[in-house]
Amino acid sequence: MAVTREDVVKVAKLANIAIDETRLDSLALELNAILGHMDELRKVDTARVQTAEGLGSGGQRLRADYGPPDGLASAPATFAPETRDGFVLVPRLATHEGSPERAP
Amino acid sequence: MKAQPARASAAAAKLLAGPLTECVACIREGAAIPADMVSASFDRADEVGAGKDALNIFISTDREGATESAKQLTAHLGRAEPLGNLAGVPVALKDNIATLGMPTTCGSRILEGYVSPYEATVVRRLRANGAVIVGKTNMDEFAMGSSTENSAYGPTRNPVDIRRVPGGSSGGSAAAVAAGIVRLALGSETGGSVRQPASFCGVVGVKPTYGRVSRYGLVAFGSSLDQVGVLGRTVEDASIGMEVISGCDPLDSTSADVPVPRYELEKNAGLKGLVIGKPREYFPDGLDPRIAQECERALDAYRELGATVRDVSLPHTSYSIPVYYIIAPAEASSNLARFDGVRYGLRVLSERGLNGMYEETRARGFGPEVTRRVLLGTYVLSAGYYDAYYKKAQAVRTLIAQDFRDVFASGVDVLFTPTTPTPAFELGAVKDAYEMYLSDIFTASANLAGVPAMSVPIGDAAGLPIGGQIIAPHFGESVMFRAAFGLERALAGNFVPGEQDA
Structure with missing residues (x-):
């Protein structure tokens, strides 16, 4: 299942990374070279393997469902570029056109 | 313009080159001043050429902040509560560990200038024990690499031989310890990023059990694999550092509620009766003969100390690299999705609106290896390929972990293997x-299985350090340190970089 140039375009779109046209072919080659080594795994019989291994032991701990302190050393207002009413203001983007200058 | 900073006394320089316990004892008695230790550390950095144009060990340093916290320690002296186990000890941190008041770049352009508004739990624990943070060390971008050549801030060079790499991704931390700038540094591990550079630089590197150390404030790479690790000049130094950062943390739900033993008490435990497993898959026919030879010497030392060496097998070892390089990039592709120009660091505005901004920011901000791994990770998770790659890799991972469980259940206390297949290679090689x-x-399997492992210097090949790896069962750090203390003592007198001129 070789990676094609079209696959790279699709995956780059999914990953939100702009890739220069001139890099597409070499990236396909690089990914194929790496994935070629992964085919080794097909030799392993995993039909009877039940669960995926994740944590070392015991699984994930749960904590009481309360709002813990956010661990910030200083209030967001001291490091955010701009805030209003306790909210961080983000810069306007071209896609915001047509919407009011600032949310009411 | 700046006044020339005060040079440290010869006594402080000597303490910096000696065991941690000596430095801490002198500070507690008032025989040494913490601020002097900071000066000694920065003097040493100048002396060895730690700067950008030479070894390039640090991405940022904070002499002012370090001096200020050292002064606070002095003010604290004489109060009721004693100073901690790292009182006045200069420590360097890998630049993917969030630190208040200092940049945290992860070696990436995308986080250039980013200063975290909170502090990692490991850093809080270090500071609470009196450690003084002197700087943030260079690393492969987002910890993806084995040579520190993938840093956006230029490669770090190996203090043992500047033509060679220090290993990676915690190359800056390993180099800082090897060059004698600090006795202790923190790194992080996803597939060997502490042990491999420790081996290349001739220092001790420890990766704890998955869950042993809080990851709150460690920038995530592969969440089922990542752990914070310690690099130290000696096994004792590393054991003290590891003890300070270990323990359950309510801010990290993957940290385990397991009591933390006193690792340094293993120092004189002896090795009589210990069973050391020698897994045949880690000693292949093609193994570099210089490494094979030093490992055999270490195993002989174990036998002489009264330990039993037993041949064992971990049959799925050869699959650990393919499994690792599916799972780690898959997790990275998800973890690194947060770096999109909205919340952190770099933002490249685009005429194509919001999506354009995401795509341009990430294209400009990520280096080639990070881009490759994010694409690889996205590919193996995408529809049509998920079962063949990701699901398959998870199943084989289960078998790799089972190998370790089986071998430890068979009565083996620890495993001994080479840390790396070669000594440090040349830059660009x-x-x-x-x-x-x-x-x-030889290192990724321990991360896949979640077991603790460490690298200890065991010798050299024409002056290039060689490390031996000790792997223990889950939460078996004590027996791992016991085996490491014994080995270090048996091989005493070995080449230790930097020690000659210290």
Whole structure:
């Protein structure tokens, strides 16, 4: 299942990374070279393997469902570029056109 | 313009080159001043050429902040509560560990200038024990690499031989310890990023059990694999550092509620009756003969100390690199999705609106290896390929972990293996991505299984350090340190870089 140039375009779109046209072919080659080594795994019989291994032991701990302190050393207002009413203001983007200058 | 900072006394320089316990004892007695230790550390950095134009060990340093916290320690002296186990000890941190008042770049352009508004739990624990943070060390971008050549801030060089790499991704931290700038540094591990550079630089590197150390404030790479690790000049130094940062943390739900033993008490425990497993898969026919020879010497030392060496097998070892390089990039592709120009660091505005901004920011902000791994991770998770790659890799991972459980259940206390397949290579020597991945061939399995492992210097090949790896069962750090203390003592007098001129 070789990676094609079209696959790279699709995956780059999914990953939100702009890739220069001139890099597409070499990236396909690089990914194929790496994935070629992964085919080794097909030799392993995993039909009877039940669960995926994740944590070392015991699984994930749960904590009481309360709002813990956010661990910030200083209030967001001291490091955010701009805030209003306790909210961080983000810069306007071209896609915001047509919407009011600032949310009411 | 700035006044020339005060040079440290010869006594402070000597303390910096000696065991941690000596430095801490002198500070507690008032025989040494913490601020002097900071000066000694910065003097040493100048002396060895730690700067950008030479070894390039640090991405940022904070002499002012370090001096200020050292002064606070002095003010604290004489109060009721005693100073901690790292009182006045200069410590360096890998630049993917969030630190208040200092940048945290992860070696990436995308986080250039980013200063975290909170502090990692490991850093809080270090500071609470009196450690003084002197700087943030260079690393492969987002910890993806085995040579520190992938840093956006230029490669770090190996203090043992500047033509060679220090290993990676915690190369800056390993180099800082090897060059004698600090006795202790923190790194992080996903597939060997502490042990491999420790081996290349001739220092001790420890990766704890998955869950032993809080990851709150460690920038995530592969969440089922990541752990914070310690690099130290000696096993004792590393054991003290590891003890300070270990323990359950309510801010990290993957940290385990397991009591933390006193690791340094293993120092004089002796090795009589210990069973050391020698897994045949880690000693292949093609193994570099210089490494094979030093490992045999270490195993002989174990036998002389009264331990039993037993041949064992971990049959799925050869699959650990393919499994690792599916799972780690898959997790990375998800973890690194947060770096999109909205919340952190770099933002490249685009005429194509919001999506354009995401795509341009990430294209400009990520280096080639990070881009390659994010694409690889996205591919193996995408519809049509998920079962063949990701699901398959998870199943084989289960078998790799089972190998370790089986061997430890058979009565083996620890495993002994080489840490790396080769000594440090020259900068630029490894060009193929997969060939670089093979640097982790003996280390990635411990991350996949979640077991603790460490590298200890066991000798050298024509002056290039060689490390031996000790692997223990889950939460078996005590027996791992016991085996490491014994080995270090048996091989005393070995080449230790930097020690000659210290």
